[in-house]
Amino acid sequence: MESKAAVQRKLKDFIQKDILRDPDYRIEPDEPLISGGLIDSFSIVQIAVFVEETFGVVIPDTELTVEEMDTLNQIAERVLSEKRR
């Protein structure tokens, strides 16, 4: 199974390149992405589809929330906990 660092790196690259469209922007692991106004409802679905196709993990629609997916750390943790199931 992939390490947390590897999952975070893939997620970070995707968010920088495809969501923020700014590869120079440094995302901190605990930076609030949704509540900080960087990610909206359209983008969170992009992340959910990326997670599904890259890691083979489906995050249910009801859990694509600010409480569950606000930071890079939270998303990576979520991916890993789903993979462990």
Added chain:
Amino acid sequence: MNLISATFALFVLAVLLVYYLLPRKSQNLLLLAASYLFYFSISFRFPVILAITTVITWLFAKQLYLKRKHRNSFFIFGIAFNLAILILFKVHRFFVPEILSKLDGFGWRSQTLGLHVLIPVGVSFYILQAISFLVDSYRKQQKQLPKLTDFALYLAYFPKLTAGPIERPGVFLPQLMEKRIVNNEKISRAFTLLLIGLIRKIVVADPILAAIPANIFRNPEMYTAAQLIFTTVIFILGLYFDFSGYTDIVRGISGFFGIELSPNFRWPLFSRSFSDFWNRWHISLSHWLRDNIFYPMSRMFLKRNHNPNNWKTIFIPPVATMVISGFWHGTAPHFLLWGLLMGLLIAAERLLYLRRSPVHRRPSGTFRAAFSIFFTIVFLLFCSVPFMVPVAGIKPYIQTISGFGGFAEANFRIALFLIPGLFIDWIQFRSENELVFLEWPAGIRVFVTAFAFFVIIAMTQVYVPAAFIYQGF
């Protein structure tokens, strides 16, 4: 039983008194009995429909937990059953006047045909919660199927029965399993919410809504441009304070029972974009629609075309979601038009945002933030016209407001009632804390509370508390 009435206050006190004397398991049964009694006091028919919906939905959910085969069929039939109930009452209200007038035209006495069916108060709210429960059961989100009585309480819980908030099963049901802790801190939170709600409803919303001429949106040509524009703004603000007041009141009441209900508003008057607005206005409905319509639809389009900039991905999910939101509010064509406009606004905003990285999009500086808020609210107010004005009245409405004038006829003084409501919003928004008032020094809190109660009681002597608008949906 009106929520703003001495009868309801006595009812809540009586239930609370017994509630605190009972052990936890019996507390849930007491709340269930009290909820059905409350519903029965509105109409004896309503609890029957709620009970049928509850039992049938729970039986479908049971199959989803127990069976491995035919799960998809049980899920689809369960959803279809609930949608059928919602559509039956919604469409029924839409078509009944036309059907009745036709029957009367033929000389038939329509009353005897049983077509005068009442719309169950709260049906639009509890059906969405029943659907959420089926979705969660299909995904087996809860470890085991909740008891029928717990599920029945989830749908019927009297503080939220008539107009929400639309609670997620995963948030509400676990609270029924836990021990209720009602300590001093929780009581002051509940009391503060209740007081804020009463101010919003009785001091702000009631006088504003009472001043709106009954036929202004049906016959806009009878009024001046200034009257129409001013009334549109006042009505939307009145609606906001009415519904946010309702939400605070029921959240406060529920707090006394040790059960937390979700917030429905996060200061929408300070929204900086259209999508931001829909994360702040009627949050429990917006999130239900987002989770059950917008996300699945967007996911489907993205998986198909792998292009977030494809027009179908940008336009279809928000437009479909908001048209369904329009239908939820009412089946009259003007609600659907309102939903279409709101969906197009969200999609258009997304289209504009594609040109700029979200990193550079965040408004920085007070002036830019204030401009974003002003632009968003003005645009939303204008696009909300079809929410109030029937389709036939939209053309005369636009014709009238385009001939700008008639300031003398508008009753601008009524806007003074907005001051306490806007002040509360401003204080809460600045600290991003709805209970910021609890941090004030004790002396000031006692003075403000006593003054607020004095004003609330004085206002009830002048204005008869009206029913909450959203109880009509």
